[in-house]
Amino acid sequence: MRIRTEHLFFCYEGGRPAVQDISLDIPTGTLTVLCGVNGSGKSTLLRLLADLAQPSSGQILYDHGKKTDYKTAEAVSMVFQQPETQLFAGTVHKDIEYGLMERGVSKEKRTEIIAGALAKTGLAYDEFAGRSPFLLSGGEKRRVCIAGALAVQPGLLILDEPTAGLDPQAAQALLEMVQQLRSSGLTLIIGTHDLDSFLPVADKVIVMKQGAIHYNGPAPALTADPGLLADAGLTPPVYASMGRRAVQHGLLEAVPDNLEELLIGLEKHPLPMPQTDRWPAGTGASARSSAMSPGNQNTKTSEQHSAEYSLKGTWKRDHSPRSSRTERVQTIIRPGNPRLEQNTPRRPGWQGLDPRAKWLGMILGSLVLLGMNTLLPLLLTAGLLAGLAASARISWRRAFRFFRPFLLMFLFLWLLSGLSWSSPDFALGPLSLSYAGLVRGGINVLRFLLLIALGFLFTETTTGAPLREGLEWGIAPLRTLGIRTRNWSLAVSVTLQFVPWILGKLAQLQLALGSRGRRARGVARWSPRQIALIIVPLLILVLGMGDELATAVESRGYDPAKQRTPVYQLRWSRRDTLAALGILAVAAMLWWVARIS
C-alpha cells in the first residue's frame, strides 16, 4: 500500500501543534523508519497514519483513494508502544481472532490464519494459543500484538517502538521478521529510538523535530552527516560514529552503513596495539599512584563530586556518617527552603488558595449536596460549579471527556428509576414509566453528577502535593488517638491522581481496539460491546499499577510512623480566611435554599 500525506497538522487540545506541515510519500513494499527525540511527534504522526486520530488539517491518501474510504484505512494495522494496552481477550487465540471476526473472516479459516501469524512472530500455535495474553512475558506480549496485526493481512503495518523491552536475541528476531515482511510486499513504518538496529535496514528515514520533518531521505546520507542527527538532538548509531573515527584515522575509506560493514572494513587493517601507560598530559607518576590507591581514589572522587554538586547548586551531599537518610533528604527540601517554594508555584486566582480552604469547600459542598432533594438548589450549585470551572479555564471538551464514561451509566440509572409497572404515566416502547419516578431519579442522578463535578474541579485545580499536605494537616489530630493518618492521606492522594492515569489508559485501550477492528467514532466508542472488551484489560492494568505502586512505596522505605519530609509549604493568608468565610456563607445559603424549596 502506498501512503501519502499532504500538509498534515494536528493539535492536542490547548497545545501547540504536535505535528505540523507533514507531507510524505511512502511507496508500497518499503520500510520507513521514523525517529526523533521524546515529544517530537512520532507517535502522534503514526496514529494519524493509522487513521486512529483525525488531522486538524491536511489529508492522508491510501493508495490513490481518499481517506474517507474507511475500508482502505482498515487495511492499516498498528502495534503500540505498550503491548499491555493492546491485549484484551482471554486467550491468545481469541485475541488474534478479534480482528479477523471484525473483518468477517469465516470461522473455518481463522485457526489456520492465527497459527500462520503466530508462526511469523516465532510463537508456536500449540504452545501459545490457549494461554492468557496477560500472563506472557513482555516480549511474548509484543509478538502476540504483532501476530494480531499481521493476521488481518494489512497493506500497511505501523510499529511504534517495536524493540523496546526486548532482549537482544528477540530484537534481532524481530528485525529479521520485519525484513521478511517487507520482502513479501508489505509497507512498514517503524517509529523507534533504536537507530542501531533499524537504520541499516531502512529504505527511508524520517527524522522529526518539534512536530515537523527535519530530514526525509536514505539512511546513509543521514549517518554520513553527523550535524543532521545532532541538530535533531539524536546520537548517531554506534557503527556510524565508530566508522567516522576510522575514516579520520585512515582505516576506512567511507562511513559504513551497518555494523557488519564496519567490522569487515576494520578486519582489513591490523589495529595498533593499545599503549599500556596512557595518562593525560601533566599527570605525574606520583599522582597516578595516589589515584591508583583505593582509599585515596575514593576520597578524592567523592570530594570532587561534592564540590561539583555544590558549585552547580543542584544538591548538596552530606557524607557525615551520623546523618541519616531522612536528614539528608531534609537538607535538600525542608520546609521554608526557598527552593521548595520555587518548586511549587502557586496557581492563579482562586486556584492558588491554600489547599485547606479548598478541602473545606470540598467537604462542605459534598455534605450540602447530599442533603439536596429539590431541583432549585441543585441548579444553583450546578451554576456555581460551572462558573468556577470557567474561571479556572477548564475547557468544556476536557470536562466532557471526563464525564463521558459516567453519562451512559447515569442515563441508564435515570431510566431505571422511572420504571413503573403499577402506575405508569406513559410508555417508552415496552417500558412503562412514571413522571414522579423520573423526577426523583433525575434529582438523584444530578446530585451524584454534581458530587463528581465537585471532585473533578478540586483535583483539576489542585496538584497532588498541596492536596495531600492539606489533607494531612486536617487529619493530623487523629494521630494522637494512635490512628495512622498518613496511610489515609497517601491513599487519598494516590487514588485521586490515579484518575487521570485510568482515563489515559482507557483512551489507549480504545485506540488499540480501534486499530484492530472497525474504526469506531463518536458515541460508538462507548457502545456496550466496546466497554465489555475494554473492562477486563483495564482492571488488569489498574491492579498491576496498584501492585507496582505498593512495591515502589515499600522499596523506597515508606514508614507511616516516621516523620515525613513535606514537599509543599502550607501558607494560610488573609485571602484564605476570606475565602473560607465565603465558602461557609455559600454553603449556608445553599443549605437554606435546599430546606425552603
Ligand SMILES: Nc1ncnc2c1ncn2[C@@H]1O[C@H](COP(=O)(O)OP(=O)(O)OP(=O)(O)O)[C@@H](O)[C@H]1O
Ligand atoms: N494526549 C495528549 N494530550 C496533550 N498533548 C499530548 C498528548 N499526547 C502527546 N502530547 C504532546 O504532543 C507532543 C508529541 O507527542 P508524541 O507522543 O507524538 O511524541 P513522541 O515523539 O512519540 O515521543 P516519545 O518518543 O516520548 O514517545 C508532545 O509535546 C506531547 O507532550
